[in-house]
Amino acid sequence: xxxxxxxxxxxxxxxxxxxxxxxxxxxxxxxxxxxxxxxxxxxxxxxxxxxxxxxxxxxxxxxxxxxxxxxxxxxxxxxxxxxxxxxxxxxxxxxxxxxxxxxxxxxxxxxxxxxxxxxxxxxxxxxxxxxxxxxxxxxxxxxxxxxxxxxxxxxxxxxxxxxxxxxxxxxxxxxxxxxxxxxxxxxxxxxxxxxxxxxxxxxxxxxxxxxxxxxxxxxxxxxxxxxxxxxxxxxxxxxxxxxxxxxxxxxxxxxxxxxxxxxxxxxxxxxxxxxxxxxxxxxxxxxxxxxxxxxx
Amino acid sequence: xxxxxxxxxxxxxxxxxxxxxxxxxxxxxxxxxxxxxxxxxxxxxxxxxxxxxxxxxxxxxxxxxxxxxxxxxxxxxxxxxxxxxxxxxxxxxxxxxxxxxxxxxxxxxxxxxxxxxxxxxxxxxxxxxxxxxxxxxxxxxxxxxxxxxxxxxxxxxxxxxxxxxxxxxxxxxxxxxxxxxxxxxxxxxxxxxxxxxxxxxxxxxxxxxxxxxxxxxxxxxxxxxxxxxxxxxxxxxxxxxxxxxxxxxxxxxxxxxxxxxxxxxxxxxxxxxxxxxxxxxxxxxxxxxxxxx
Numbered sequence: 001x002x003x004x005x006x007x008x009x010x011x012x013x014x015x016x017x018x019x020x021x022x023x024x025x026x027x028x029x030x031x032x033x034x035x036x037x038x039x040x041x042x043x044x045x046x047x048x049x050x051x052x053x054x055x056x057x058x059x060x061x062x063x064x065x066x067x068x069x070x071x072x073x074x075x076x077x078x079x080x081x082x083x084x085x086x087x088x089x090x091x092x093x094x095x096x097x098x099x100x101x102x103x104x105x106x107x108x109x110x111x112x113x114x115x116x117x118x119x120x121x122x123x124x125x126x127x128x129x130x131x132x133x134x135x136x137x138x139x140x141x142x143x144x145x146x147x148x149x150x151x152x153x154x155x156x157x158x159x160x161x162x163x164x165x166x167x168x169x170x171x172x173x174x175x176x177x178x179x180x181x182x183x184x185x186x187x188x189x190x191x192x193x194x195x196x197x198x199x200x201x202x203x204x205x206x207x208x209x210x211x212x213x214x215x216x217x218x219x220x221x222x223x224x225x226x227x228x229x230x231x232x233x234x235x236x237x238x239x240x241x242x243x244x245x246x247x248x249x250x251x252x253x254x255x256x257x258x259x260x261x262x263x264x265x266x267x268x269x270x271x272x273x274x275x276x277x278x279x280x281x282x283x284x285x286x287x288x289x290x291x292x293x294x295x296x
Numbered sequence: 297x298x299x300x301x302x303x304x305x306x307x308x309x310x311x312x313x314x315x316x317x318x319x320x321x322x323x324x325x326x327x328x329x330x331x332x333x334x335x336x337x338x339x340x341x342x343x344x345x346x347x348x349x350x351x352x353x354x355x356x357x358x359x360x361x362x363x364x365x366x367x368x369x370x371x372x373x374x375x376x377x378x379x380x381x382x383x384x385x386x387x388x389x390x391x392x393x394x395x396x397x398x399x400x401x402x403x404x405x406x407x408x409x410x411x412x413x414x415x416x417x418x419x420x421x422x423x424x425x426x427x428x429x430x431x432x433x434x435x436x437x438x439x440x441x442x443x444x445x446x447x448x449x450x451x452x453x454x455x456x457x458x459x460x461x462x463x464x465x466x467x468x469x470x471x472x473x474x475x476x477x478x479x480x481x482x483x484x485x486x487x488x489x490x491x492x493x494x495x496x497x498x499x500x501x502x503x504x505x506x507x508x509x510x511x512x513x514x515x516x517x518x519x520x521x522x523x524x525x526x527x528x529x530x531x532x533x534x535x536x537x538x539x540x541x542x543x544x545x546x547x548x549x550x551x552x553x554x555x556x557x558x559x560x561x562x563x564x565x566x567x568x569x570x571x572x573x574x575x576x577x578x579x580x581x582x583x584x585x586x587x588x589x
Contacts, residue, residue: 020389020402036387036404068360108391110312110326
């Protein structure tokens with residue numbers, strides 16, 4: 001049975017990933033023959049889907065354009081029980097467009113996320129009841145900075161689970177570190193928010209010193225460093241031989257940790273659970289393993 | 297009488313443009329625009345906007361964008377016929393730098409590449425009922441060969457598309473009523489570095505009834521009944537996009553010929569359409585119909 005206190009609100013990005021890969025083995029020319037496909041993505045959307053598939057009670061505030069991509073994302077999330085609160089926008093639904101060579105190496109990629117970055121705090125006000133009621137709030141640093149500031153200012157008693165997203169976006173979280181319940185980023189983002197070079201272990205300590213009780217720093221294929229209550233731990237990642245795609249793997253780790261912490265499970269167990277989710281996600285060609293619930 | 301059957305490709309074009317200097321192998325902030333393209337589709341839309349009665353036989357996937365493309369043509373009173381082929385709609389995905397110069401692109405044409413003449417069998421009667429048939433070289437060679445073999449005596453208007461693809465028509469030049477390509481494509485087709493006049497003559501000697509060779513800003517070369525002529529091109533002062541300009545030229549020529557205009561008049565008309573298309577952002581100028589006024 002779902003517990004109201006464990007209800008999770010995700011505020012973040014939904015996007016459609018437009019992925020094109022050359023089919024020409026050795027000769028990647030400017031225009032190549034290849035395969036193209038679309039798949040739903042976006043950190044907020046991926047986290048929402050992961051949590052819903054773990055049977056969490058999830059509400060999701062996101063910006064969607066009035067287009068086919070937006071409709072597809074909304075209906076697929078609603079279909080698995082996510083309560084989607086759509087912020088209307090005149091921009092198209094966010095996209096990530098990537099072109100890679102026949103080995104999957106990215107040649108160029110482009111992000112159009114005006115849909116999300118143009119959202120203003122005033123557009124969250126009609127959702128204040130929802131924001132007040134749900135205490136566990138997942139946000140990502142690619143939100144508009146004014147929206148991030150608004151959330152921390154108006155809901156100081158909430159548990160904020162934050163994902164750094166990129167070295168530039170993560171800095172928007174700098175002034176709120178003491179109010180963040182879980183800070184998760186990769187190593188480069190951690191260095192960016194601290195604006196100083198240091199080892200991952202030291203970075204975890206430093207962010208905890210700023211007042212954040214739970215910190216997780218991932219580092220591609222290297223061990224994860226994490227800490228709480230002043231202590232720092234290290235967890236090797238689970239190496240997978242048959243990797244299908246790496247897309248959504250970090251989001252699965254984050255979602256797994258959020259899932260556990262929102263149920264008052266220890267950070268140590270939460271990280272192990274998150275890593276298991278990442279491992280499963282590496283084996284599928286979508287951003288979320290639709291059968292992720294099997295790990296429960 | 298003036299009914300036209302177009303058999304060719306449809307594409308969804310995804311054109312991404314970076315906001316700042318494009319950094320290769322990295323994620324860049326920018327804008328993506330989606331539009332409908334494909335040579336066959338562009339020709340069909342042009343002809344429909346000229347109020348011709350057009351049937352379009354093409355491959356379209358079951359995906360949302362493909363169905364939107366189909367609905368878009370149907371709103372212009374085009375009869376769209378699609379064989380059931382289990383591939384996604386054709387796509388052209390490109391990423392351009394901040395100045396709009398394309399840096400890398402992928403064309404997914406699995407649907408058209410895997411089309412067989414068997415897929416078209418349910419539409420044989422429709423094909424046979426049309427005297428005027430437009431074919432473009434995005435069709436695979438097996439399908440092109442089978443169409444020419446099965447539907448002899450029809451008027452085939454062919455568009456070369458690209459230097460590589462135009463050779464798909466190599467077995468049928470004597471059955472072509474209108475051969476249209478650019479000069480480079482014609483040279484590939486003939487495997488010879490001829491000048492335009494000679495290339496047009498050679499194509500006619502091989503059996504093509506009418507030949508039109510474009511050369512960008514340089515005069516168009518055209519030939520009929522063994523004679524070769526040129527038509528100067530009016531420079532466009534405000535080019536919005538060159539995308540679709542060649543398809544518009546071809547459409548205009550087909551439209552003219554079907555309406556019993558001479559090849560000269562048809563080329564002039566096609567040139568005007570091309571000029572109008574250069575002034576539009578999209579592959580087809582939605583306002584192209586006003587050329588008839």
